[in-house]
Amino acid sequence: MSHPIPEEILRIVPKEYPAPGFEAPGVRALFYDGLPWNGKPTRVFAWLGLPKLAPGERCPAMVLVHGGGGTAFPDWVRLWNARGYAAIAMDTCGGVPGWHETPWSRKPWPRHPHSGPAGWGLDVESFAPELPLDAQWPYHATAAVVLGHSLLRAVPGVDASRIGLTGVSWGGYLTCLAAGVDPRFAFAAPVFGCGFLGHASSTLGWQVKAEQSRERLEKWLELWDPSRYLPAADMPFLWVNGTNDFAFPMSSLQKSYRLTKGRRDLAIRVRMPHGHGGAGEKPPEILAMAESLFRGGAPLPTFTGQGAAGGEVWAEVASPRPLERAEFNFTRASGHWMDRTWNTVPVEVEKATGRMRAALPPDTTAWYFNVFAEGDLVASSEHGERGADESA
Numbered sequence: 001m002s003h004p005i006p007e008e009i010l011r012i013v014p015k016e017y018p019a020p021g022f023e024a025p026g027v028r029a030l031f032y033d034g035l036p037w038n039g040k041p042t043r044v045f046a047w048l049g050l051p052k053l054a055p056g057e058r059c060p061a062m063v064l065v066h067g068g069g070g071t072a073f074p075d076w077v078r079l080w081n082a083r084g085y086a087a088i089a090m091d092t093c094g095g096v097p098g099w100h101e102t103p104w105s106r107k108p109w110p111r112h113p114h115s116g117p118a119g120w121g122l123d124v125e126s127f128a129p130e131l132p133l134d135a136q137w138p139y140h141a142t143a144a145v146v147l148g149h150s151l152l153r154a155v156p157g158v159d160a161s162r163i164g165l166t167g168v169s170w171g172g173y174l175t176c177l178a179a180g181v182d183p184r185f186a187f188a189a190p191v192f193g194c195g196f197l198g199h200a201s202s203t204l205g206w207q208v209k210a211e212q213s214r215e216r217l218e219k220w221l222e223l224w225d226p227s228r229y230l231p232a233a234d235m236p237f238l239w240v241n242g243t244n245d246f247a248f249p250m251s252s253l254q255k256s257y258r259l260t261k262g263r264r265d266l267a268i269r270v271r272m273p274h275g276h277g278g279a280g281e282k283p284p285e286i287l288a289m290a291e292s293l294f295r296g297g298a299p300l301p302t303f304t305g306q307g308a309a310g311g312e313v314w315a316e317v318a319s320p321r322p323l324e325r326a327e328f329n330f331t332r333a334s335g336h337w338m339d340r341t342w343n344t345v346p347v348e349v350e351k352a353t354g355r356m357r358a359a360l361p362p363d364t365t366a367w368y369f370n371v372f373a374e375g376d377l378v379a380s381s382e383h384g385e386r387g388a389d390e391s392a
Helices: 007-011 072-082 137-153 170-181 207-210 216-222 250-257 278-281 283-296
Strands: 017-018 028-033 042-047 059-065 088-091 156-167 187-191 237-240 265-269 301-311 312-318 322-331 343-346 355-359 366-373 379-382
Touching: 042 072, 042 137, 059 072, 059 137, 059 170, 059 283, 072 088, 088 137, 137 156, 137 170, 137 322, 156 170, 156 283, 170 187, 187 283, 237 250, 237 283, 250 265, 265 283, 265 366, 283 355, 283 379, 301 379, 312 322, 312 366, 322 355, 355 366
Parallel strands: 059 088, 059 156, 156 187, 187 237, 237 265
Antiparallel strands: 017 028, 028 042, 042 088, 265 379, 301 312, 312 355, 322 343, 322 366, 366 379
């Protein structure tokens, strides 16, 4: 399918503007041009940082997309700078750092004079599918990510062929959209983000409001659900999530990761907490993937097969990294994924074949395997289901 974002956006290097009054150690604040909104020009606030480079040296880079309730975070940029990467983090909702909250607006970040639409359902109008496409938040937020990527590619010292993309929660959602729009990314790593939001993500605030009209919801999903964009993404993907995520459940995640064309890696932790900080910004698998693609590091372990027979389930893994342990995770619960109790038992990985086995306990509804390499790097098999409620 053709997407609503104009293709010529990939050829735009946005103009940059100073951002006086915004300072953070080691990084630079700036604005850059977004796409017009309601006939008026917009600008996007961002933090940009580079590591120390020798003359003539070029470094890899990351584009960092915040989640709902967030903004551009300088600490996140510095995290990647300390690893030897350039990085840019932009505000996708027309905000700037500086906390305020008023009962009538429910908008925690101050908005600047050149803002585009607010997002995440905090401003219902920007999510209304009957609006012109260029008046809707996902249009502008995706464009902000793509334009931020173009700006980063043009920065002296940045290797444009080695730029990855990651986002947290709503930022993971935008990561999926941007990866389907912008084939220049070398890899994408959505954290708590996927498509098929009408399938099982009933706890998302925007959906509760959108369900006032099923027809309206279906139109929004047709325009902006990541499932419409992911089939166009052929770069490697790393999907990071938890078994009980309240917004992006495992059933929707599985439908999403099966759509992309390139290599896919899964890192699914049992009851992984949802949020920014360590959970969303520092999964070690993201750095491991970047290092493997950009600096010749070892790839993550890869599951090469799995199946079930005679009351037993199995999976096979190939790993260039020594494995420290493996586990079999299963649940007997059905219904909403966020409410399910998971059980974990250790399993052995056969050295000769990379195969692990587990007896399938009675009444099990879903299961999968995890293996762990040094540094707490997790790699996950796809999950299997038996008798689960797909409508949950």
